[in-house]
Amino acid sequence: MFDRMGPTYDLVNRVSSFGFCELWRYQCVRHAQIQPGAVVCDLMAGSGECWPYLRYRKVSKIIAVDFSPVMVRRQQLRSKRVDLLIDIRKENATKMSLPSHSVDCVVGAFGLKTLSDESLSAFAQEIRRVLKTGGRFSLFEISNADRWFFGALYRWYVASFIPQIGRIFLGDIECYRMLGVYTQSFGSCERVSPIFERAGLKVEVHHHFFGCATALVGINP
Numbered sequence: 481m482f483d484r485m486g487p488t489y490d491l492v493n494r495v496s497s498f499g500f501c502e503l504w505r506y507q508c509v510r511h512a513q514i515q516p517g518a519v520v521c522d523l524m525a526g527s528g529e530c531w532p533y534l535r536y537r538k539v540s541k542i543i544a545v546d547f548s549p550v551m552v553r554r555q556q557l558r559s560k561r562v563d564l565l566i567d568i569r570k571e572n573a574t575k576m577s578l579p580s581h582s583v584d585c586v587v588g589a590f591g592l593k594t595l596s597d598e599s600l601s602a603f604a605q606e607i608r609r610v611l612k613t614g615g616r617f618s619l620f621e622i623s624n625a626d627r628w629f630f631g632a633l634y635r636w637y638v639a640s641f642i643p644q645i646g647r648i649f650l651g652d653i654e655c656y657r658m659l660g661v662y663t664q665s666f667g668s669c670e671r672v673s674p675i676f677e678r679a680g681l682k683v684e685v686h687h688h689f690f691g692c693a694t695a696l697v698g699i700n701p
């Protein structure tokens with residue numbers, strides 16, 4: 481699915497979210513409270529959409545993990561255009577080759593929704609393993625806005641309207657329709673936070689724009 485979406489993902493994302501995706505990436509990185517010189521792991525990094533915000537934080541190195549060959553190729557192209565040290569790893573974020581306790585911070589925007597609860601558990605354990613003690617993580621995801629008056633309209637927009645935008649740009653309605661399906665079954669970071677607590681992480685949930693997106697933020701105690 482992500483290989484097919486790769487070439488249009490950035491554009492469809494920006495158009496369909498009215499630019500909110502960029503604000504939310506900025507907030508995802510901000511929640512991580514990254515110090516200058518930090519080594520940061522960008523999990524499910526896509527084509528490196530979070531990197532401009534990490535660059536602004538003056539990180540010393542980004543380790544980008546994504547398993548889609550198309551997204552990784554786009555990362556390689558992007559990495560040539562930015563003055564950042566980037567270690568690109570084409571691998572599964574639920575089973576990484578990174579050494580234990582090797583990164584200061586973990587960020588991840590919009591990658592949680594396609595993980596099953598079992599994969600989320602493996603993912604949380606990997607975050608616990610690779611983070612240094614006291615290291616922070618921040619994960620962001622589109623959510624169901626269950627408690628918002630216009631929540632039903634928003635969910636309809638994600639499930640039915642975004643696929644139409646995908647059809648215009650990609651000529652393929654199915655993979656963007658699946659994103660809506662995944663978003664609905666994901667629910668929100670509130671639903672999945674116990675999975676991260678069970679992995680031994682300290683977790684809090686932040687709501688953004690009436691719960692249209694939620695963030696799972698915490699530390700490796």
Ligand SMILES: C[S@@+](CC[C@H](N)C(=O)[O-])C[C@H]1O[C@@H](n2cnc3c(N)ncnc32)[C@H](O)[C@@H]1O
Nearest residue numbers: 482524525526529546547548551572573589591
């Ligand atoms: C919706 S995109 C998000 C990309 C980017 N982080 C952003 O801010 O837009 C989700 C990405 O997660 C990747 N992904 C999903 N599951 C993964 C897994 N288990 N391991 C590694 N990458 C994964 C996909 O290949 C895709 O590039």
